[in-house]
Amino acid sequence: MGRGSLKTAGLASFALVITLGVALGTSRPVQAQSETQYSSMAPIEEYLMPDRNAEIALARSAAPESISRDAEVWVLGKHGYETAVKGKNGFACIVERSWMAPFDDPEFLNPDQRLPLCLNPPAARSHLPLTFKTTELAFAGLSKTQMFDSIKSAFDKKELPLPEPGSMCYMMSRQQYFGRKYGNADPHLMFWFPQKDRMDWGADFPGSPVDVHQYSPQPITEFDISVSKWSDGTAAPTN
Amino acid sequence: MNRDTNTIMLRSIALIVLLSAVWQARAQDAKELYPGMAPLDQYLMADRNAEIAMARSAAPQAISQDADVVVLGRHGYETAAKGKNGFVCLVERGWMGPFDGDNAANFWNPKIRGPVCYNPPAARSILPLTYKRTEMILAGQSKVQIIDGIKTFMKLELPRLEPGCMSYMMSKDQYLNDGNHHNWIAHLMFYTPLMDGSLWGADLSNSPVMLNPQFSGAPEPIDVFMVPAGKWSDGTADPVR
Numbered sequence: 001m002g003r004g005s006l007k008t009a010g011l012a013s014f015a016l017v018i019t020l021g022v023a024l025g026t027s028r029p030v031q032a033q034s035e036t037q038y039s040s041m042a043p044i045e046e047y048l049m050p051d052r053n054a055e056i057a058l059a060r061s062a063a064p065e066s067i068s069r070d071a072e073v074w075v076l077g078k079h080g081y082e083t084a085v086k087g088k089n090g091f092a093c094i095v096e097r098s099w100m101a102p103f104d105d106p107e108f109l110n111p112d113q114r115l116p117l118c119l120n121p122p123a124a125r126s127h128l129p130l131t132f133k134t135t136e137l138a139f140a141g142l143s144k145t146q147m148f149d150s151i152k153s154a155f156d157k158k159e160l161p162l163p164e165p166g167s168m169c170y171m172m173s174r175q176q177y178f179g180r181k182y183g184n185a186d187p188h189l190m191f192w193f194p195q196k197d198r199m200d201w202g203a204d205f206p207g208s209p210v211d212v213h214q215y216s217p218q219p220i221t222e223f224d225i226s227v228s229k230w231s232d233g234t235a236a237p238t239n
Numbered sequence: 240m241n242r243d244t245n246t247i248m249l250r251s252i253a254l255i256v257l258l259s260a261v262w263q264a265r266a267q268d269a270k271e272l273y274p275g276m277a278p279l280d281q282y283l284m285a286d287r288n289a290e291i292a293m294a295r296s297a298a299p300q301a302i303s304q305d306a307d308v309v310v311l312g313r314h315g316y317e318t319a320a321k322g323k324n325g326f327v328c329l330v331e332r333g334w335m336g337p338f339d340g341d342n343a344a345n346f347w348n349p350k351i352r353g354p355v356c357y358n359p360p361a362a363r364s365i366l367p368l369t370y371k372r373t374e375m376i377l378a379g380q381s382k383v384q385i386i387d388g389i390k391t392f393m394k395l396e397l398p399r400l401e402p403g404c405m406s407y408m409m410s411k412d413q414y415l416n417d418g419n420h421h422n423w424i425a426h427l428m429f430y431t432p433l434m435d436g437s438l439w440g441a442d443l444s445n446s447p448v449m450l451n452p453q454f455s456g457a458p459e460p461i462d463v464f465m466v467p468a469g470k471w472s473d474g475t476a477d478p479v480r
Contacts, residue, residue, distance in 0.1 A: 064445035089437065120438055165402055166431055168439060172447075189447065189466060191429075199403040200325060200359050207299025209409075209427065209468040225427065227447040228469045228478065238469065238476060 038098070038109035041141060046111035047097050048076055056084050059093040063118035063170035064231045068093050071118055074128075080135055090121030096131055098179075099138040102215045103148050107179035109138075116173040122164035123192060129160055130218065152217035163192035163220060172231035187236050188226045195219040272417075273333075273347040276376070281349035282332050283311060291319050294328040298356035298407035299472050303328050306356055315374050325359030327366055334376050335369060335453065338386060342452045345416060346382075354410040355428075361404035365430055367397055368459055386458050393459070400461060404430035409472035425468040425477040433460050 049055040055075045060068035072087030074094040081094065098105075098113035107113055119127055133154060137147045154160040172187035193199050195214060201223050203212035213222040230236055284290040290310040295303035306326035309316040316329060333351035337343045345351050357366050371392050375385045409425040416423065428451065436442060436450035441464055451463035471477050 063440060064443060066443035066445060067440040091440070118440075120440065122438070166434065166438060170440065193403055197402055201403070201405055202298060202302040202326065202356075202358060202407065205299055205301035207301055207470075207472065207474050209470065225466055226469065228467065229445065229447065231445065233445045238478075 038107065038111075040143075041109055041138060042111040044078060044139065048078070049095070049114075052084065055095055058114060058116050058173065058175055059095045060116075060118070061173040061175055061231055062093055062116035063091070063172060064233070067091055067170065068118050068231070072124070076135070080139060081132055090124065091118050092124035092128060093118040094128070094131065097135070097138075099134050099147070100131060102213075103144055107181070108144070110179050112177060113179050114175070114177045115171070116176055117169045117171055117190075119169040120167065123167035123169050126161045126164045126167055127169070127192065133160060148217055155217065155219055162194040167192040170231070172227065172229070174230040174232065174234070186226045187228075187230050188224050191223045191225075193221045193223075195221050197221070199223075273345065273349075276347050276379075277349040279313065279377070283313070284330070284352075287319065290330055293352065293354050293410065293412055294319075294330050294356075295354075296410040296412055296472050297328055297354035298326070298409060299474075302326055302407065303356050303472070307362075311373070313377070315377060316370055325362065326356050327362040328354070328356040329366075329369070330354045331369060332373070334372055337452050337455070338382050338457060340452070348417065350414055350417065352412070352414040353408065354413050356407040358403070358405050360401035361406050361430060364398055364400045364404050365406070365461070367392075368454075368461075371397075390458050400430065400432060406430075407468075407472070409468050409470070409477075411471040411473060411475070411477075425471045426465045427468055429464045429466070431462050431464065433462050436462065436464070439464055 049058070052075055056073050059073050059075070060071065062068065063071070067089070068091065070087055070089040071085075071091035071093045072083065073085040074081045074092065075084040076082075076095065076097065094117055096115040096117060098107050098110040098115075100115065101108045101110075101113065130151075134147065134151065137150055142150065151160070168189060168191045170189060174184060174187075176184050178185050196219065199221050201210045201212065202208050203210040203223055209225055211224045213224070214220075215222070228236055228238065284293075287310055291308050294308050294310065295306070297303065298306070302324070303326065305322050305324040306328045307318065307322040308320040309327065309329045310319045311317075311330065311332065331353035333345045333348045335353060336346050336351075338346065368389070371389060372385060375388050380388065406428045408428060411422055411425075413423070414421045433456050439448050439450075440446045441448045441450040447466055449465045451465050453463045454461040455463075467477070469477060
């Protein structure tokens, strides 16, 4: 999940947390509370969206309508993801949940997190299996360690595919919600590569618009590039 | 309400027709302005240090300060600074644009300055094309000869296109056209084998991804996608227009 593109949002939110903490006279940083809040899975219902059409709309909002209107759409049901709409352009839109966050992310298992993505055809083929597998493990009630080991094992045994060439996705929904720390963060694109390619995009250097992430245990390199508009064409705030 | 809608629609169509005519006229003007190669000196930068600085300005300093830099001399590109991070920065000229069509209007425009910093895979896979085109241009070859030469080069010498080829074009000083916005927009470029641009959602309404007509199989079998960077390499904002 695109976290690195959230650097500036994170700093701004951190400042806000400090400000609120001071204003409320609390001695314990609010951030520290959130880091320990989601140690285990909440009841599954808390991760579901009761309105199926709202989830379809949220999933589609990850990309401009010109892309998402012809995309396949997946929604989360009590037994995992289900196809809600058949597409015709090869893109797949889906609202991922917080078990797709990095295992060490404080928002991991936060039932409020909603991460709409629209994956291009190569990414739909190579990323969705990871989403479905992780969701299956979360629904089975596995611990974080068990989930980590299972994902690692699946990649080691090649049961999960590496990113196909040209794999990328849109995360441009104004309604995306990463949690209290980042809010809806910023619209961005994500690009995936096998980690073994040791890709160098000049990411994370001062002034670079590119961020990079290597989420253990996935042997995948992810690059995020912030863009200036939400999927509806409105301008995103610049920090 | 219907009358208002019709009026707006008619005005929009009129505006599109007008803009289209202006754009075509400009492209035609540029074609007439630059029908062939100008004297070589007009493509060269007299101040070598200025060319090095312009080349480095393609990417944030944190990247370009450790990059190789090559500058254009009378016989092709020459190494001006050795780097250590695998990136290569240079200032490309108009002949790196498409050979034909409306986007070819600036092919011989001696004012074009396209500072670019290639990441290591692109320095290995894409930069040889810049060197090859430039070598043939400086040898005085025609477009037809150059296209044939590139086809041969691709068969015999061009390294395979590595995954993850990309480059930075974030120089505020870039000069990419004679229009009102010479420096167009700060952007990143991504190089892929030829594919349907819709696979990346390119050029669709509100999509930040654009397909650059630079190569597109004519003759290089490479697609170039562009994404606005939102800021120039010096950190100042470049709001998307």
